[in-house]
Amino acid sequence: MAPEQNELPKMDSPEKRPLQYGSGSWLLGPLFLGVAAWFFLGMKSPDLPPKKLYPINQSAISTAPRRKMIGVQPPKIHINGFDRTCNDCHNSFKSETPKIKGRLQHKEIILEHAINTSCFSCHDQKDRNYLISLKGEKIEYPAVVNLCAQCHVRIHRDWVKGSHGRSNGYWDTRKGPMKRLKCTQCHDPHQPRHPAMDPLKPLPGPHTLRMGEQTEPREEESEDVLYLLKKNGSGGFGPKAGKKEKR
Amino acid sequence: MKDYLRFLRRCFRISFVGDWRYYLWMFLLSVVALFGLNAYSQQLVHGLQTTGMTDQVSWGLYIANFTYLVGMAAAAVMLVIPVYIYKNKDLHDLVIFGELFAVASILMCLLFVTVDLGRPDRFIHLFLRFNWPISMLTWDVLVLNGYLLLNLHICGYLIYCAYRRTRPGKWFYIPFVFVAIFWAISIHTVTAFLYSGLGSRPLWNSAVLAPRFLASAFSAGPAFLVLALQVIRRFSDYKVPDGALQMLRKIITVALSINMFLLGSEMFTEFYTQAEHSASAQYLFFGLAGKHALVPWIWTAIGMNSLALVLLFFPISKSLKWLNLSCALMIVGIWIEKGMGLIVPAFIPSPLGEMVEYKPTTNEILVSLGIWAFGLLVFTILVRITIPVLSGRLTIDSVHPAELPNAFSTKTFN
């Protein structure tokens, strides 16, 4: 290379002269072609996270009240293929007047025909299509809230204000109705516990991209503000801690 | 104008000329850059799922590199200040390399931000509705591009003057140099504010972040230049005085000490209070809830930086061998500390306390390497052009033999 260059005549414009590539420049073209070939032949698709569809179970997210209830209608009994109300029979057969044991009559109810002792705390003995207040006033079934409100004053107040219980439909009542569920649409008055609120299997948790194996979170005692209680053996929360289960 | 176009043409031509080592280096860089390009086109097709990023860790390797490189770009100022303010002679002819590296770094930064975008095709929206001055990201866009232009102007003007064999007109560049000094500090401050302004990320939400960024930038950047200058010295006849390297050594020592001190302060605040907010720091340094992917990394970084600092404190580092070692240590150490060690842990645990770790994918690493290779390619070409011009071999009246094979050298013919 070098001798050739020295022989070059002087020229005015450097651009007119050929470029003096260095040694090895011959190789560049073929090498790049090799790289190109590699891209065509040896190319793999990148490692994408596994594709898995997580469809939504539509039935699991229905907006129907959880307690599929008669709820706000007089109860019906299914006998011999006919729906009958209590009055159909009890207009002719009068049953005994049971003793009212006090106000908290949810406690010892066994839902079996004819062996209950406290039906008439709430149900009208004379006209069984009605409920009855503590003062002996008839309450229609759709107005069941007024019955419950006699004792559950504060909850009723919250329900009226809207902080307790479910609302569906429209928040803007100019556009459409806001449906409020009544007490018995969630709570079963015959049992003090709320079967509608019983523990249930939660819907599946998140599966976000590249989330990896998820472990249960660490339990560090010191982070729990109640850990002092626990340490001193006074129970804290838990199944044994409180007799009442609040939900 | 005609002259200028001719100058550009000659620059273009010369960048293809060199000896086999030059070709090998450029070929390797091009190949890595091409692999990056290939990986990026995969990313364009499949979306950002090709990266290891998730909704939990929504920024990763790209932004980590971006942060690091903003620092590298800002580091040019550590050569500018001694020369233009303290009239340091040794560094005088070397400033330009710092500025060229800043140009290459900013290019890399911009590329890293671009590849991090989910919709790069909508880049134009930045010009149509620019949320300035509210969003720190818009500030970053402005200062980075501004800094790029400033440096392009300063370098381009000085090189072109050297090419034309004229004295650079003071008013055409000195004011820009001084603006660039403040601008360099501002780019890294703004980048730090980008993170420290987020109340949702306790690890970042710290006033010491901007000073930390500057200190680490002013150590890693000059450290890179120490190595680059020695390469230049070795492969060309460009004069790189030892005094210049020693000057840089002093700068690095001070900057790295401050960096380590600030890191220590940060760690003290995080761990002495043991507040809930230190969970990210806890994860970074010691692991949390059985997850500790970053623990070996951060301690490696701290180990490397400490070792580099110890070496620098001893007179032993006056020998270039040891200086090079500590520079290499700190370039890597700070990359870990500031990139992966700062960006990623802020996302772990997530603001809702979920622990999802981050591991970059091959594709993501290839894109990053490609950008680095491209940046170094640009830097090499810029240096390749600058050296013959500044040493007076490629000038307006030079007809021969400027475009020569031996990488940067014309030794054979002078």
Next chain:
Amino acid sequence: MSGEQKMNRRSFLRGSLGAAGGMAAVAAALTPLKDLDLSEMTVDHFLQKHYKEMSPKEIDQVIERISKEVEERYDLRPELKDVKPMDGVEFTYLLNLGRCIGCRKCVHACVAENNQSRSPEIQYIRVLEMPRGSVNLEHSNHHYGDKKVPSKDHFYMPVQCHQCDNPPCVKVCPVEATWKEDDGIVVIDYDWCIGCRYCEAACPYWARRFNFAEPEIPKKDLNPKMGYLSNRPRHKGVMEKCHFCLHRTREGKLPACLEVCPVGARKFGNINDPNSEVVQILKTKRIFILKQEVGTKPRFFYYFDEDYGFGD
């Protein structure tokens, strides 16, 4: 002269060989782009203006175009509307922490309503299970599900977009692709977002989600009732998040997550209406604001009932 010509030729050959090789390599490196989805790369897309800059007529045109695109993709003509905020309405969301049982129905109802991607899965609501006696998010369990809920030792806290009054996500967005509407809802223009994910880093409630891949929804599951700023199908590379079901709520309805809540723990309404449920609750109940210290002034509150006595 012959030497020079030879030089010329050789030099030219080398140069062109190198250039050809280089170009071939670049072209080869770009081959994956042959699979690029170009359906969103039309002139209309490029020229589409920011939502706030479009005239009603232009919005109608865009809606028409998007409807067509959705129809092509899902074989279903959507009812896509651009629902504007209602005058004098500012929304508030309340959640009764004492009632939530952690059943995750809200999470799934939200996905069904808002056409989130099913693969990869995107959900706007995260339900945290936390030990009673502390509100420490870092000790929350996001992945409970082996056992029945509610567990006696835990309480449940669903978290979704808090529609902050001082939203950090809006502040940081470089292109104003997200903003707060007059009714307080923070919305995203899916056609404007550039996907930088700065907002995701800025959100203290981890409410924002990014489409890392092209979202996938089974055709039969697409909800055809769509809002422009809410649940119309998104594409890869953009952010999305909870928008209080604005296509429902701006027409007076309640959000999907609320409708499905079996225990009535969720409450929604207009804070400017003194008779609304939410105002009544805010006035009388004990309110808890998650991460109040970050100062984002959320529109989403948690509340507790007092102890009623009676065991209920």
